[in-house]
Amino acid sequence: MQPDRDPEARDPDAPTPGGLRALIRQRAAEDPDRVYLEDARSDRVLRHRDLETAVTAWSSTFDVIGVPDSGAVLVDVGDPIAFAVVHLAAVASGRRAVPVDTGQPTTEPARLADLLGGASIVVSDRLEDATIPGTPAARVDPATGLPSDVRDGDVPTETPDAPGEGSVVLFTSGSTGTPKGVELPESQLLFVARAVAEHNGLTRDDRGFNSLPLFHVNAEVVGLLSTLVAGATLVLDRRFRRTGFWELLADRRVTWLNAVPAILAVLAKTGPLDVPEGLRFVRSASAPLPDPVRAALGDVPLVVSWGMTEGASQITATPLGAPARVGTVGVPVGCSVQVRDEDGTVLPAGATGALWVRGPGIVRSYLHGRAAERFDAEGWLATGDVGSVAEDGWVSLAGRSDDVINRGGEKVWPAEVEDVLLGDPRVLEAVVVARPDDVLGSVPVAYVIQQPRDDDRDAADGRDPHAAADRDAARAAAEAAADAAALVADLTARAERSLTRFRRPVEIIVVPDLPRAPTGKVQRARVRGMAETP
Structure with a gap:
């Protein structure tokens, strides 16, 4: 209710x-x-x-x-x-x-x-x-x-x-080089904040929850500014903590949650979804939300979005209450999206190509004139993402243009492989990147994070800091190695059943964690570096 x-x-x-x-x-x-x-x-x-x-x-x-x-x-x-x-x-x-x-x-x-x-x-x-x-x-x-x-x-x-x-x-x-400075004027920030508030139906009655870093555009615009625009309240936490999370939201009478896929994956796969009755929706941003994670969240009302710093955090979002569409990130909100081929020709609805955006919430240049080639004379910005726009305006993402793996002329999009691996409930997170290959140019390699054991999970959450230490170290290491080997074998079989040969990872590696940005988003460039030096 x-x-x-x-x-x-x-x-x-x-x-x-x-x-x-x-x-x-x-x-x-x-x-x-x-x-x-x-x-x-x-x-x-x-x-x-x-x-x-x-x-x-x-x-x-x-x-x-x-x-x-x-x-x-x-x-x-x-x-x-x-x-x-x-x-x-x-x-x-x-x-x-x-x-x-x-x-x-x-x-x-x-x-x-x-x-x-x-x-x-x-x-x-x-x-x-x-x-x-x-x-x-x-x-x-x-x-x-x-x-x-x-x-x-x-x-x-x-x-x-x-x-x-x-x-x-x-x-x-x-x-990929020196960071690019993005200056977001006050008018642009408020335009996007109003668009977020309007799209999500925020009112003075709302109480949002944000544990994302405030030095990031998402928390600043979607969190701070949209709340101010709506005259609502925002509950701020320094960091995400899994243990007691839903109880905290219930105690604080939270009506909407500002989250990222890494947080949602942990919530979906590590415990019961004790969603408070008053929670109207969960907003996912900053990285694509894998379809298996979306499915694992069940009936939790989701607003899946796509954005970038250059767009003051939001470009598209799923309409609140709209039926879920697998693989989509919603419709443009306060801006326009085009799909173009490599020559810059605008492609028809449903075709896959480079995504370009334009609107009052999109910057027209970078500081010091850097990367001017990403803007055209009409104010369109090349996002670096590849995807499609359906006839009714819904946007789907295939991935980043620099993430695609060219395996002997066949294109492999990491997301399509990652979704298969995430179908195993023991996989908390999966990242697929290219490894250089002398014959094929590049081949896919998968890194997966395994669900923690209950006692390790308790220790990580701080409920029992001595839980993992009290276990026999040799036995624990042997169990972890056996678990990892069994998982790799099962994932290899799953890939063989579900993916065409050229899409299958040549190696699946179980790791405790992956390089991340402060928002929790995996830094794929650093993971590619790991794959290049096995």
Whole structure:
């Protein structure tokens, strides 16, 4: 049974003159005591009036320090609520917010400043380690989100509006070279956030849950901004924890979950799906959701999406409540999608080719003019993905253009092999990549992660940290080797039954884990490196 919902509560398209700053003021004026952000592991909350106070304080601090309009603000903050405050304040004050992954070494702010060509200020909760010589710095109070030298009563009542719009600068994966900088203007961010809120029917009654890293575009737009646009509440957790997950969502009265396939695979395959009654939907993003994982989730309402940093996180999404379509990622939301061949000719519905996108939420260039060849004169962006668009607009993905395996002239898409391997319930995750071959050019190799034993799973979750250690080490190693060998034999037989010869992996390797980005997404380029040096 779904909770009662106010049909008048949602107005994500309401005009917000002045952009983000005006939206924050509007929320504080209309509903000052409503909780905007909530810490999943404590009683800490951030109300709309608190956000307005903090944004005003940071805007004043930036002015006093001399951070220019459009100056780069490196947000090096580990606490989720404090990060959100500083991040939003930088954008709302007309500056460029540059999120920092605090899981990286303390030299990360300096690396980003170098990529930017300089930064105006570093805001951090670890200033003793993260400063950049010659760059001003400010410390944030994690408990309030305010500058550490500012008390609530000292905050100016108002500050002038920024003369220009703010932005967020993010860097795409540098697996193929120097990372490309993507600058997402405030207007673009709000356009996509409104599209997300509208598409998902978010209202003030909604309570989202996000454990994804806030320095990533998905959590920033789908999480923080769409919640603010809808006037709703977002529960923030520092990281995903499997044990007690559904109970936590029930306790926090969560109505929707922002997740990625790696999280959903763990939930689907490692325990009962004790989905709270009030959960309206689960949104999957950042990587394709394998069909076996989708099937294992059963009746859990899913919104499967496809996006990229250059599109402020969302390009397509499945309509809420629409029947599931295997292998699809929904319909374009606020943008257009084209399929082109290698010569750039637009292909008809149903044909497979390179996917190009264009719309108000899509950038028109990269910082410093890099990779200009990915944009055409009409503003279309080559996504690097390969797929098709059906007659009714539904988009299907075949894979990344650089992931396809050319085996003696035959094309092998990793997803079609991975889905077969994931059909075995003992496989938690599967990744198929190319291995160079002197005769065929390249051949497919599969890496799989096996479901953990119950006692290992308990130890990993922290319920019994000594469980694995107390087992006899030699016996445990022998059991693991036997399990892996049996799994490889069964998967080999499964591939022989289900795949044509050229698609079958030449080797299946059981591994404890795979290289990952901070979002949990597997870094295929690094896995290809593993395959090249067996």
